[in-house]
Amino acid sequence: MPPEGVGPLREGITQRPILQHKRNSVGILPHMKTANIHNLTLVRSALEELTGRAGGLPSLGVLYGPAGYGKSTALLAVANATRAYYIQMRSVWNAKALMQKILIEMGLPTKVVRTRKSKTGEGETAFGRDLTVAEMLDQVGTQLAASRRPLIIDEFDYCVGGAGMVELVRDIHEISQAPIILSGEEHLPLKLQRWERFHGRVLSWIAAAPVSLADARELAPIYCNVACADDFLELLVDKSGGSVRRVCVNLSAAEQVAADSGWRKIDAKAWGDRPIYSGKPAARNEREQAIVDGTKKS
Numbered sequence: 278m279p280p281e282g283v284g285p286l287r288e289g290i291t292q293r294p295i296l297q298h299k300r301n302s303v304g305i306l307p308h309m310k311t312a313n314i315h316n317l318t319l320v321r322s323a324l325e326e327l328t329g330r331a332g333g334l335p336s337l338g339v340l341y342g343p344a345g346y347g348k349s350t351a352l353l354a355v356a357n358a359t360r361a362y363y364i365q366m367r368s369v370w371n372a373k374a375l376m377q378k379i380l381i382e383m384g385l386p387t388k389v390v391r392t393r394k395s396k397t398g399e400g401e402t403a404f405g406r407d408l409t410v411a412e413m414l415d416q417v418g419t420q421l422a423a424s425r426r427p428l429i430i431d432e433f434d435y436c437v438g439g440a441g442m443v444e445l446v447r448d449i450h451e452i453s454q455a456p457i458i459l460s461g462e463e464h465l466p467l468k469l470q471r472w473e474r475f476h477g478r479v480l481s482w483i484a485a486a487p488v489s490l491a492d493a494r495e496l497a498p499i500y501c502n503v504a505c506a507d508d509f510l511e512l513l514v515d516k517s518g519g520s521v522r523r524v525c526v527n528l529s530a531a532e533q534v535a536a537d538s539g540w541r542k543i544d545a546k547a548w549g550d551r552p553i554y555s556g557k558p559a560a561r562n563e564r565e566q567a568i569v570d571g572t573k574k575s
């Protein structure tokens with residue numbers, strides 16, 4: 278049961294769903310197509326594992342990996358497909374802000390709204406207060422349990438600084454028993470070890486996969502309207518350091534080069550020794566190159 282006084286917002290008092298406007302029913306962002314790369318499969322099967330777990334088992338999952346590996350994109354795609362609630366943490370959020378954002382994503386009010394007769398005696402005046410964190414926790418837990426929809430919290434690194442937020446998510450899990458996936462950078466599992474009661478409840482640890490040739494084949498038609506030979510895609514994957522983002526940036530740049538050069542197909546030979554963006558700063562000489570490569574002797 279929702280706490281007393283919590284009901285739909287009154288007319289005129291509206292909340293704008295912060296994240297929903299970014300998503301649509303087919304893809305993630307209206308202007309962006311999502312390639313079905315391996316990380317989508319990983320997230321999908323982790324969610325299936327959490328949803329179909331044997332009774333009594335915990336239902337927390339953690340997706341981790343370096344920036345640019347395509348974690349957020351995969352999470353959003355799977356969230357759209359499964360109607361999961363998706364939240365992207367921000368550095369400045371505290372427990373209250375996090376709970377409010379989850380309620381907004383759920384389309385639930387974050388305030389208790391009451392009315393009283395206006396002083397003039399005509400009509401009513403609305404007044405209210407923010408729900409407390411404890412009240413919001415109940416709301417979120419109840420909604421998750423009732424809707425049987427998963428919760429995904431991206432950029433969870435921002436939460437591991439203090440016990441409060443980690444424990445809060447553990448509380449949501451305890452109350453709802455709903456599948457919850459948290460995502461963050463590669464050291465997230467290590468950082469979570471500090472919170473033993475939380476760490477012990479993680480059923481699946483999902484390491485985001487580095488971009489592969491098969492992934493690049495899926496990404497190519499989205500970012501480059503000229504056919505790409507496998508040997509060129511291999512070159513991009515080799516230089517990417519595992520980052521999906523870098524492959525996408527290079528595909529997009531290749532499209533421009535192909536247009537300027539009148540190519541109908543891009544292969545390694547045609548590309549020649551043109552630069553490929555690797556995320557590393559450009560070196561001006563051998564000494565600088567050694568620093569960039571990390572091979573400089575001290």
Ligand SMILES: Nc1ncnc2c1ncn2[C@@H]1O[C@H](COP(=O)(O)OP(=O)(O)O)[C@@H](O)[C@H]1O
Nearest residue numbers: 310311312344345346347348349350521522525
């Ligand atoms: N499945 C995908 N389909 C299309 N583009 C993708 C996909 N995954 C990643 N990208 C591209 O790579 C960029 C970085 O991905 P992102 O999901 O933000 O990585 P992470 O969350 O791991 O830092 C995205 O902005 C997008 O341009």
Ligand SMILES: [Mg+2]
Nearest residue numbers: 348349350431
């Ligand atoms: Mg991300």
